[in-house]
Amino acid sequence: MVVMMFFVSMAVFYLVNIEPNLKKYAMSETHARAGDQEIERWLERHGYRDNFFVRYGEWLGVLPKHPTLDADGNAVQRFSFCEEPAVASFDGVLQGNFGCSTKFDAPVADKISGALRATGILMFWAFVVMVPAALAAGVLAGIREGTRTDRALTTGMVLTTSMPEYVAGVLLTIVFASWLGLLNGSAATATTQGVTFNNIALPVITIAIHGAGYIARMTRVSMAEVMQQNYIRTARLKGLKYPTIIFRHALRNGMITPFTIIMLQFPWMLNGVIIVELMFRYQGFGFTMIQAADSNDIDLLLACSLVSVFVVLSTQIISDIGYILLNPRIRTQ
Numbered sequence: 001m002v003v004m005m006f007f008v009s010m011a012v013f014y015l016v017n018i019e020p021n022l023k024k025y026a027m028s029e030t031h032a033r034a035g036d037q038e039i040e041r042w043l044e045r046h047g048y049r050d051n052f053f054v055r056y057g058e059w060l061g062v063l064p065k066h067p068t069l070d071a072d073g074n075a076v077q078r079f080s081f082c083e084e085p086a087v088a089s090f091d092g093v094l095q096g097n098f099g100c101s102t103k104f105d106a107p108v109a110d111k112i113s114g115a116l117r118a119t120g121i122l123m124f125w126a127f128v129v130m131v132p133a134a135l136a137a138g139v140l141a142g143i144r145e146g147t148r149t150d151r152a153l154t155t156g157m158v159l160t161t162s163m164p165e166y167v168a169g170v171l172l173t174i175v176f177a178s179w180l181g182l183l184n185g186s187a188a189t190a191t192t193q194g195v196t197f198n199n200i201a202l203p204v205i206t207i208a209i210h211g212a213g214y215i216a217r218m219t220r221v222s223m224a225e226v227m228q229q230n231y232i233r234t235a236r237l238k239g240l241k242y243p244t245i246i247f248r249h250a251l252r253n254g255m256i257t258p259f260t261i262i263m264l265q266f267p268w269m270l271n272g273v274i275i276v277e278l279m280f281r282y283q284g285f286g287f288t289m290i291q292a293a294d295s296n297d298i299d300l301l302l303a304c305s306l307v308s309v310f311v312v313l314s315t316q317i318i319s320d321i322g323y324i325l326l327n328p329r330i331r332t333q
Contacts, residue, residue: 001313005306012305013056016298022048024296029102045069046078059099059302061092081105093306099299103291108303111288116307118191119277119284122203123269130208131215131262138219138258143246145224154220160213169206169279176202188281203280207273215261222257226250256326263319267312 026039026048034042043049046068047058057063066088067075075086082100091097098108141153160168177185184199226232227250235245274286281287285304292300 001317004313005309008309009060009306010056012309013059013302014052016301016305017048017052017055021296021298025102025298028296057092059092061090061094061097063090063092064088065091079105082107098303098306101292101297101300103295103297103300108299111300112285112303112307114191115283115285115288118282119270119273119286121190121195122200122207122273122277122282122284123266125200125204126207126211126269127265129204130212130265133208134212134215135219135258137212138216139223139246139251139254141216141220142223142254143227143250145220145227150220153216157213157216157220160209161217162213163210165206165210165275166279168209169202169276172202172206186281187277188283191283200282203273203276203282206276206279207269211265211269215258215265218261219254219258223250223254226254229253252326256323259322259326260319263315263322266315267308270308270311 022043023039026042027034030038030042040049047055047066054063058065065085067084067086068078070076077084079100079102084100085091096109098112100106101108101111104111137153137157141150141157144150173185176183183201185202187199187203190196190199232245232250235249240249270285273284274290276282277284277287278290285307288300289304291297292304
């Protein structure tokens with residue numbers, strides 16, 4: 001995980017700091033009035049023309065970061081809203097300093113923590129709605145394979161999975177916000193005035209509809225396969241009650257594949273809710289990432305990318321551990 005984080009972060013750092021981005025960033029900081037020579041001097045003065053690996057080491061925190069100097073060689077603070085070291089010191093990502101956000105006029109760490117907290121609330125309620133409904137539908141369809149119940153549930157799963165978030169969001173907004181007037185079509189007040197059922201229900205349902213169908217389909221396939229195993233037939237011949245067979249014997253083995261899919265929802269929801277957050281004006285992680293990209297906020301973009309990579313790798317490790325807990329036979333000798 002550490003090795004992958006190192007190489008992926010280096011690749012992201014390189015891509016974010018390509019020449020067009022740096023020039024655009026310099027123009028925005030000089031209010032687009034500077035010529036080519038002034039832009040080049042600004043980039044040199046702020047260290048953007050230093051060796052790539054030196055800059056990456058300073059950003060990571062394994063090399064000392066040097067202060068910004070004015071024309072007379074004195075250390076200056078570039079931003080009034082973000083303190084920078086006045087002397088050379090180790091002050092990078094490993095020390096908890098992600099840089100300064102020029103879009104939001106705040107330290108990146110503060111902006112990221114608030115955005116992650118907001119998206120965490122949205123993800124929590126989406127999971128509360130999505131996972132139980134998807135597992136129940138998938139298990140029911142799997143144990144009744146080939147019946148009308150199975151066909152009806154499978155049709156619903158396919159419809160929800162194939163419906164993009166922006167389509168579901170628009171339809172839900174039209175029905176519940178415009179026609180019925182029951183829910184708020186915007187979640188902008190959720191991060192400023194607090195989360196309520198009225199302002200977060202539509203984003204949660206929009207996310208849950210799309211993800212539930214996929215989890216339910218995988219659960220159905222897994223349960224249908226497990227129900228054909230010899231130990232299930234043996235349990236039936238022994239006269240065990242059907243609920244006992246399902247919950248004590250079939251469900252645990254049938255949850256291995258759905259567990260993987262559920263864990264994959266974490267990185268998908270962290271980055272995939274961008275459309276939902278933009279649609280409902282919910283100021284979470286996805287909303288912040290888009291605004292950082294629009295305004296070429298380099299430090300904030302780097303932090304968002306780093307968090308995304310960390311979440312993806314962490315959920316994969318948790319998935320591997322979960323396999324062992326669900327099925328001890330997977331353990332290596």
